[in-house]
Amino acid sequence: MHPPGADTVLVRHGDVGIKSGKVQSEMERRLRDNLAAALDARGVDAEVERRWSRLLVHADEETVDAATDAAADTFGVRSASPAVVVTPELDAVRTALADAASKLDVGGTFAVRARRADKDLPFTSEDVERQGGEAVWNVVDEPAVDLDDPDLTFHVEVRESDAFVFVEKRDGPGGLPLGSQSTVVALVSGGIDSPVATWEMMKRGSPVVPVYLDLGDYGGADHEARAMETVRTLAAFAPNFDMRVWKVPTGDVMDLLVEEVGAARMLAYRRFMFRVAEHVAREVDASGIVTGEAVGQKSSQTASNLGVTSQATDLPIHRPLLTMDKTAIVDRAREIGTFTDSTIPAGCNRIAPDFPETNATLEIVENAEPDDLFERAAAAIADAEVVSP
Ligand code: ATP
Numbered sequence: 001m002h003p004p005g006a007d008t009v010l011v012r013h014g015d016v017g018i019k020s021g022k023v024q025s026e027m028e029r030r031l032r033d034n035l036a037a038a039l040d041a042r043g044v045d046a047e048v049e050r051r052w053s054r055l056l057v058h059a060d061e062e063t064v065d066a067a068t069d070a071a072a073d074t075f076g077v078r079s080a081s082p083a084v085v086v087t088p089e090l091d092a093v094r095t096a097l098a099d100a101a102s103k104l105d106v107g108g109t110f111a112v113r114a115r116r117a118d119k120d121l122p123f124t125s126e127d128v129e130r131q132g133g134e135a136v137w138n139v140v141d142e143p144a145v146d147l148d149d150p151d152l153t154f155h156v157e158v159r160e161s162d163a164f165v166f167v168e169k170r171d172g173p174g175g176l177p178l179g180s181q182s183t184v185v186a187l188v189s190g191g192i193d194s195p196v197a198t199w200e201m202m203k204r205g206s207p208v209v210p211v212y213l214d215l216g217d218y219g220g221a222d223h224e225a226r227a228m229e230t231v232r233t234l235a236a237f238a239p240n241f242d243m244r245v246w247k248v249p250t251g252d253v254m255d256l257l258v259e260e261v262g263a264a265r266m267l268a269y270r271r272f273m274f275r276v277a278e279h280v281a282r283e284v285d286a287s288g289i290v291t292g293e294a295v296g297q298k299s300s301q302t303a304s305n306l307g308v309t310s311q312a313t314d315l316p317i318h319r320p321l322l323t324m325d326k327t328a329i330v331d332r333a334r335e336i337g338t339f340t341d342s343t344i345p346a347g348c349n350r351i352a353p354d355f356p357e358t359n360a361t362l363e364i365v366e367n368a369e370p371d372d373l374f375e376r377a378a379a380a381i382a383d384a385e386v387v388s389p
């Protein structure tokens, strides 16, 4: 919802603001570039300007909502408000508020909140709130003020050269601008968890190279499609980054493990998987591996088993969902937009043994897994394809 005449988006960042001088300006520049790319990808003709510790998107009244949406989908953005810009004078602010109040549906209670960033202005924020409140009061049919919990809040932010009037703060994802951290590879199966984990890592600024392991006869026909669809959804959050998927054939290893390994089968497969990811990481110069694992979610993810599987690689394994319950992960997947694709029935054949090992030691797994498991991981990479999602 925006006031009439709104043509500018006020974009606030979160953790970027914690950084000191040089790092902060670098991150703000990156945020600006990423937001410009998001606008471009959505066909929104608008300019992004860095001003104070904010970004301003100069759009027009037709595009201001789409521009606000683009900002709200950009990592590093805490919130975005479509605003009308007037001169920093009480009269102008009053007129803008009256105009907004008469065009917007002020059905219930309201409040005016003001922030004065420039302390040299000849009025206080209380002046703006009092006089602005009066201006709204005069044009609303049955006015009712509630300063504690209003149904509608008119915000005024007064700066040296401009005053911004807005009624909405659309939440962004928060985090840090994509590209402000080093690249990681993400093991994306297309299930509910791994796309969420990948998104969380992107949210903290790491560009991601997705890796999908083709399970051969054990992955149903839609298994790959599901993974690709979810990556496509994630890639929409990163329009200026390459999110092509490394697709690695692993059907023969799957066959071998099902034939030869019993209780430790899934652990052996996970160790193989980490090795594959490590090879991809070396190819693309990535610093770590992301997975959708959470403590105790599956037998291969008990606290002790995570310890054993992690030893397959020297690279750090990032598990953003480590302590999350499934219901919270599902909620997140819905917000991000990956849930529907993740729940396509993939028709996988059962790989897990009937009585899986839940408390493995490295010795148990090493004795159970094929001697050439890691050589097979290196070999599988040679047959990898890099495909657009
Ligand atoms: P998800 O965890 O994505 O919901 P899942 O529950 O079917 O899928 P798990 O058995 O829990 O998968 O696997 C744990 C993690 O291993 C996944 O979160 C993912 O990071 C990775 N993984 C599993 N299977 C694959 C695969 N075929 N390709 C790439 N990564 C995979």
Ligand code: MG
Binding pocket: 191, 193, 194, 292, 293, 297
């Ligand atoms: Mg899982």
